[in-house]
Amino acid sequence: DAGVTQSPTHLIKTRGQQVTLRCSPKSGHDTVSWYQQALGQGPQFIFQYYEEEERQRGNFPDRFSGHQFPNYSSELNVNALLLGDSALYLCASSLGWVNTEAFFGQGTRLTVV
Amino acid sequence: SQQGEEDPQALSIQEGENATMNCSYKTSINNLQWYRQNSGRGLVHLILIRSNEREKHSGRLRVTLDTSKKSSSLLITASRAADTASYFCATVLISGYSTLTFGKGTMLLVSP
Numbered sequence: 744d745a746g747v748t749q750s751p752t753h754l755i756k757t758r759g760q761q762v763t764l765r766c767s768p769k770s771g772h773d774t775v776s777w778y779q780q781a782l783g784q785g786p787q788f789i790f791q792y793y794e795e796e797e798r799q800r801g802n803f804p805d806r807f808s809g810h811q812f813p814n815y816s817s818e819l820n821v822n823a824l825l826l827g828d829s830a831l832y833l834c835a836s837s838l839g840w841v842n843t844e845a846f847f848g849q850g851t852r853l854t855v856v
Numbered sequence: 857s858q859q860g861e862e863d864p865q866a867l868s869i870q871e872g873e874n875a876t877m878n879c880s881y882k883t884s885i886n887n888l889q890w891y892r893q894n895s896g897r898g899l900v901h902l903i904l905i906r907s908n909e910r911e912k913h914s915g916r917l918r919v920t921l922d923t924s925k926k927s928s929s930l931l932i933t934a935s936r937a938a939d940t941a942s943y944f945c946a947t948v949l950i951s952g953y954s955t956l957t958f959g960k961g962t963m964l965l966v967s968p
Binding site: 747774776778780782783784785786787788791798799801831833835839841843844846847848849850852 | 860891897900956959960961
């Protein structure tokens, strides 16, 4: 049973560019959440998708956007990259969007130079 | 913002010893979860304790929850070098949404 898979594992982008990160949820899961983890910090919630709609959003600017596809996979897009966007981006999947256990992928390490 | 705060920030022990990490939070919760992270990679779910539970066990892990003090503790018994990792507590608020609010974590080093 494949767990949560994220791609790519590492990415280097230049300030001002745009980036797309991808996530495939654990088999049977229909909800995907994205988190940003800066070095030495705990993960911060970005947003959550369920039934192809954004259900919850954390305190992140509109430069961060996402999408969920009919097969439940998801993308995180970040526009106009800033140096401060350098972080580990984690995708988590769960069954349903109410108080359930989340399973995390290995993350995408984004470095903005 | 980060709701949970782990204590201590770092903990260094010898193999075979017990490790205790504490977590405090600010607002009422539906449940609290503990996660483990190796070397800045993905998070591994360890245990979930609901607000109406006081203690849960899973293998060498014991978690307690005191909702009156808004605190939780994670005890790892008979620690092994392989337990070296960062440990995070994460709360799910009573709103019903399964979004997690993490603390900054405790870095545990277990020496052989």
